[in-house]
Amino acid sequence: MYLRKRLIRPFLAAALLLAAILVVLRPWSSRSAVHDHAAASGSHPNPPPTKMLPPATNLRIRVGTSQAKGEALLDAAASAWDQAASTAIILNRTPRLYQTEPVQERPIPGCQVRALRSGGNLWLRLQWDDPTKNAPEAPPARKGEGGELLYKRPTGETAAFTDAAAVMVPDTWIGPAFPSLLMGDKQSPACLYHWSASRGARVMTATGRATPQPTGQTIPHRARHENGLWVVTLALADQPDGYPVAFAIWDGEFADRDGLKFFSVWHVLTKKDDVK
Amino acid sequence: MSEHQYAMVMDLNKCLGCQTCTMACKKQWTDHDGMEYMYWNNVETRPGKGYPRNWDGIGGGFDRYGQLAPSPLPVAEDYGKAWEYNYEERIFDGGKKSVQPNDRKLSWGPNWDEDQGKLNGADNFYFYLPRLCNHCTHPACVEACTRKAIYKRAEDGIVLIDQDRCQGYRHCIQACPYKKIYYNEVLGKSQKCIFCYPRLEKGKVNACAAQCPGRLRFVGLLDDPESPVHxxxxxxxxxxxxLPERGTGPNVYYVPPFNPPRRANYGKGLLDDPRIPLGYLKYLFGLEVIDVLKRLETELAKAQSGEQSEILQLLIGRDAEVRYRIVDVHTMQPFDSSPTHLLQLGLIKR
Known part of the structure; x- marks a missing residue:
């Protein structure tokens, strides 16, 4: 009896060891089988892209051509705009600046952009949802009582913020990578066309976050707020097809300014007829 | 941290609440378009709501974890919109109404609750608190400015707003626990007290201090052992x-007020039955205020017993030379007032 136990024990131990090895190895063998199968059949679980595309080239702004006189295109209701294709821009919200600030739950506004080339300019018609018009301006100056200039100007709303929109294009761009979406970078500066409901449209250049500098230039523009919509037309310097363009909007009602805004990723300007 | 730090000390026991400093500042710096409602220097009655209304209750500065804790933005009504009076009607047109503001809906303004104070039992108490930008050691406004438009001068610690870089975002106003930055809606820029740096650079003391009839302001470099503020x-x-708990390290300092004890307590110590509740002083100046008051009481007792008190002698500050020490921050020596130097500075003409 004792002898039989001594003979069986090594066999049992060897059998248990073998079983354990099989259990451990089984997943590896099954995984490699799947992999081998994929390799043999020519398919791949995550096939690499067949063609390297620059980011977001599928996001296109279709640019039409118009014979309309430039100034006429400032009228958002001009019939020429009916010929321009409308692109829905998907906007994103920037995060809050400080962790100590409350989180604002706000709907993302819908935004539509149309683009036309005319007279050497790129004309843009931006339209976005904004139920409230915010265009604070300092009250007009007044002459003081008794003709003395002791009193200049009534105080307006020092805590009010303006609705605004911006179009960003590369200032100098050598491609193929797009400039930084954070207002360009040192290699690829950005040109910003910033419209404010209070102060009109001006041109700025930037080489990254917190660097926009006004150039002192203004651009032709017109803005209208109706039925909960802002419609703004802007005349930019013409941009070639294939160039990237991005958009941002600010809602003054919620103290949007600076980096507190809705923004789009880069879109690509494409001749209207080239888009299938 | 700056190389040197200009600072101001105000002895609240000497403030008359006359607003001469306020007007000196107003005429010197904020007499321009869009600045009508601004008082870079104001004097408010405490306890009171102040200017802008409830500035001390809405937040700002850093929280206990060192995170910026911006407050809501005060609205124009909290500052008090600039208004005018019916002088023309009353003086020139023969109107019978007394002189009144034209805007009848006014509900607040700078110094609106002057001399109201509060009751401590049956005793009324109040004191005046002159305020300006604190040119903080750790300015919340500098940290909040995403444009990097606000900077602290390395040579003297004065905090300034670069008017070319400022885009009027007003993060700084929300961050400042003292609400001493103002928005100019005409220019679309934020503006604040500049500690009269153009005057200091010519060896002249700040306009508010120079005009103060109560002689309660002391000015100098905090790190200059010769200066009264040091x-x-x-x-x-x-x-x-x-408000030291806001974490910004203010560089405008106050000698806390010590009113006499309440009525029927003549002869008692300042802290035995104080007219100004100590809790209120602790709220404004921190827990250390008790030690400061004890120190001052000891000095008072010393002076009353005929001994010399260096502290009280300094606080009397009869002469400008005692109250101010304006030095060239590069040499740490008082400014050269020789005609040649003044000529170079353009202060005199040949």
Whole structure:
């Protein structure tokens, strides 16, 4: 009896060891089988892209051509705009600046952009949802009582913020990578066309976050707020097809300014007829 | 941290609430378009709501974890919109109404609750609190400015707003726990007290201090052992910053007010039955205020017994030379007032 136990024990131990090895190895063998199968059949679980595309080239702004006189295109209701294709821009919200600030739950506004080339300019018609018009301006100056200039100007709303929109294009761009979406970078500066409901449209250049500098230039523009919509037309310097363009909007009602805004990723300007 | 730090000490026991400093500042710096409602220097009655209304209750500065804790933005009504009076109607047109503001809906303005104070039992108490930008050691406004438009000068610690870089985002106003930055809606820029740096650079003291009839302001470099502010803040330790728990390290200091004890307590110590509740002083100046008051009481007793008190002598500050020490921050020597130097500075003509 004792002898039989001594003979069986090594066999049992060897059998248990073998079983354990099989259990451990089984997943590896099954995984490699799947992999081998994929390799043999020519398919791949995550096939690499067949063609390297620059980011977001599928996001296109279709640019039409118009014979309309430039100034006429400032009228958002001009019939020429009916010929321009409308692109829905998907906007994103920037995060809050400080962790100590409350989180604002706000709907993302819908935004539509149309683009036309005319007279050497790129004309843009931006339209976005904004139920409230915010265009604070300092009250007009007044002459003081008794003709003395002791009193200049009534105080307006020092805590009010303006609705605004911006179009960003590369200032100098050598491609193929797009400039930084954070207002360009040192290699690829950005040109910003910033419209404010209070102060009109001006041109700025930037080489990254917190660097926009006004150039002192203004651009032709017109803005209208109706039925909960802002419609703004802007005349930019013409941009070639294939160039990237991005958009941002600010809602003054919620103290949007600076980096507190809705923004789009880069879109690509494409001749209207080239888009299938 | 700056190489040197200009600071101001104000002895609240000497403030008359006359607003001469306020008007000196107004005429010197904020007499321009869009600045009508601004008072870079104001004097408010405490306890009171102040200017802008409830500035001390809405937040700002850093929280206990060192995170910026911006407050809501005060609205124009909290500052008090600039208004005018019916002088023309009353004086020129023969109107019978007394002189009144044209805007009848006014509900607040700078110094609106002047001399109201509060009751401590049956005793009324109040004191005046002159306020300006604190040119903080850790300015919340500098940290909040995403444009990097606000900077602290390395040579003297004065905090300034670069008007070319500022885009009027007003993060700084929300971050400042003292609400001493203002928005100019005409220019679309934020503006604030500049500690009269153009005057200091010519050896002249700040306009608010120069005009103060109560002689309660002391000005100098905090790190200059010869300066009165160094002595009052660091040597004698009788001056404290406002709302120290906001974490910005203010560089405008106050000698706390010590009214006499309440009625029927003549002869008692300042802290035995104080007219100004100590809790209120602790709220404004921190827990250290008790030690400061004890120190001042000891000095008072010393003076009353005929001994010499260096601290009280300094606080009397009869002469400008005692109250101010304006030095060239590069040499740490008082400014050269020779005609040649003044000529170079353009202060006199050949």
């Amino acid at each position: 002595k009052l803040v660091l040597k004698y330790k009788v001056a404290l910053g406002l």
